[in-house]
Amino acid sequence: MTNFSSTDGSAAPSSASSSASASAPETGPGTGPASTAPTVVWSKPEDERSGSPLLVLLHGHMANEEDLMGILDFLPDEFTVASVRAPVALGAGFTWFPLMQDAAxxxxxxxxxxxxxxxxxxxxxxxxxxxxxxxxxxxxxxASSMLRARPADYAAVVGLSGFVVPTDGSTFFNDSALVAKPVPFFWGRDQEDPVIPADRIEFTHGWLNRHTKLTKVLYAGMYHSINAQELGHVREFLQMVVPGVSRTPLSR
Structure with a gap:
């Protein structure tokens, strides 16, 4: 079994990284407003993206936009993949927000x-x-918070070894719209994951069951990482739920 992992709690794929880098040389700001446009690395040049389904990759704590690009070889070819850098520099990488246990x-x-x-x-x-x-x-x-804010905007969501945040009364989240029209959601994890606390997993499990069309798969010996078996399941999930993605087998 091939594992993709790193010691800082991020996913750092290695076995597919050389081919991913060759197919994704373009790194730079997005095209949105200058104050908020993130740094993005793309799987395809701009002139090959039009009309394709878009897959947005969102890395983990203290990682960066290159971190998940090693999974490209496992994803359906129809996708244009855009991997986004988190906004806050931290250590050797970046983070989206402070850890939930931090006072900040x-x-x-x-x-x-x-x-x-x-x-x-x-x-x-x-x-x-x-x-x-x-x-x-x-x-x-x-990813799950983006879905909760704009439930109608996304064809599907994949969550790997992660969690969903409580709303704490924020009106940003439109969970009621998800209940009315659930979106397909793949959640893969290892029950022995040492990084995500049990109470966060319990909350996430309950929320996903109530609000999404959940596909949940558990993996043994993966811990806080991604493995090839899980990526095979992710590929099959995307082929089944995203329009315009063919069900071709993995040939690499």
Whole structure:
């Protein structure tokens, strides 16, 4: 079994990284407002993106926009993939917001980071047939929060080894709209994940069951990482739920 992991709690794929880098040389600001446009690395040059389904990758705590690009070889070819850098420099990488156990954490900091990504997606989504989100660890919190803010905007969401944040009374989240029209959501994790606390997993499990069309898969021996088996399941999920994505088998 191939694992993609790193010691800082992020996903740092290695076995597919060389081919991903070759297919994704363009790194730079998005095309949204200058104050909020993130740094993004793309899987395809700009002249090959129009009309394709868009898959937005959201990395974990203290990682960066290159961190998830090693999974490209496992994803359906129809997608244009855009991997987004979190806004706050921290250590050797970046973070979306303070860890929930930190005194500096607040839901307002979560929603501010999430709104910036939403604004950037708004600036490019007209060029794509649909938008799907994939987040690892803290990136899953960002992806699920984007879904909760704009439930009608996304074809599907993939959350890997991550969690959903409580609303703490924030009106940013439109959970009632998700209950009325649930969106397909893939949640993969290891029950022995040492990073995400049990109470956060319990909350996440309950929220996803109530608000989404949940596909939940558990993996043994993966801990806080991503493995090839999980990526195979992610590929199959995306092929089933995203319009315009063919069900071709993985040939690499």
């Amino acid at each position: 954490y607040s839901v307002d900091k979560v929603t501010a980071a999430v709104q910036d990504v939403i604004d950037w997606v708004d600036s490019i989504k007209q060029s794509h047939s649909s938008v799907t989100l994939l987040g690892f660890s803290m990136g899953m919190a960002v």
